[in-house]
Amino acid sequence: MKNSIIITSLILLAGSAVAQHDHGAGHTNAPTHSKKETVHSHRAVPEFQVQLRGVFTTSLQLKDALISSDAVKATLSASEIKSALSKVDLALLKDEALMDWMGYLKILNENLERIAGSNDLVLQRQAFSSFSDALYKSLKEFGAGGIMVYYAQCPMANNNSGAYWLSDSKEIRNPYFGSEMLTCGKVKETIQ
Ligand SMILES: [Cu+2]
Secondary structure (H helix, E strand, O other): OHHHHHHHHHHHHHHHHHHHHOOOOOOOOOOOOOOOOOOOOOOOOHHHHHHHHHHHHHHHHHHHHHHOOOHHHHHHHHHHHHHHHHOOOHHHOOHHHHHHHHHHHHHHHHHHHHHHOOOOHHHHHHHHHHHHHHHHHHHHHHOOOOOOEEEEEEOOHHHHOOEEEEEOOOOOOOOOOHHHHOOOOEEEEEEO
């Protein structure tokens, strides 16, 4: 089941890549989202937004597990998010939006696997940071299906280079240090 979804995804991605990027010589395959590049706006159809919203609401359990420094609960939550991700229908997207989602999906799944496959909170929190970045980009690009999402940052996480998380509340509960630094952080952006 899982493998067949991944294989289907890769086929779609490969097909799409050929269609999008076979423009002959002179076309550079630059990374799609470098910081300076204009952000593409691909608001997805409402059905896709609802599915993506399901991934976000399921991800709140993972955030809460990390807030309470519960590595076992984090592994279980990561598996549930993978299941929510598998319900997101690729057929609702096309062209560049599909390419973008395939990129985010790969990062989301890879980091969920890292979390599900570890009992080490340090590793889980690193993976959660990458997961949160990709989920943030997805929600920002495709829309959050009518709910308010808070994007918060703790500047001390990741050895003081900072890390972000997504929440359904503007109240700060930092998932990166647990009780050591529970209320450290700041809401940087809200997404709808
Ligand atoms: Cu902090």
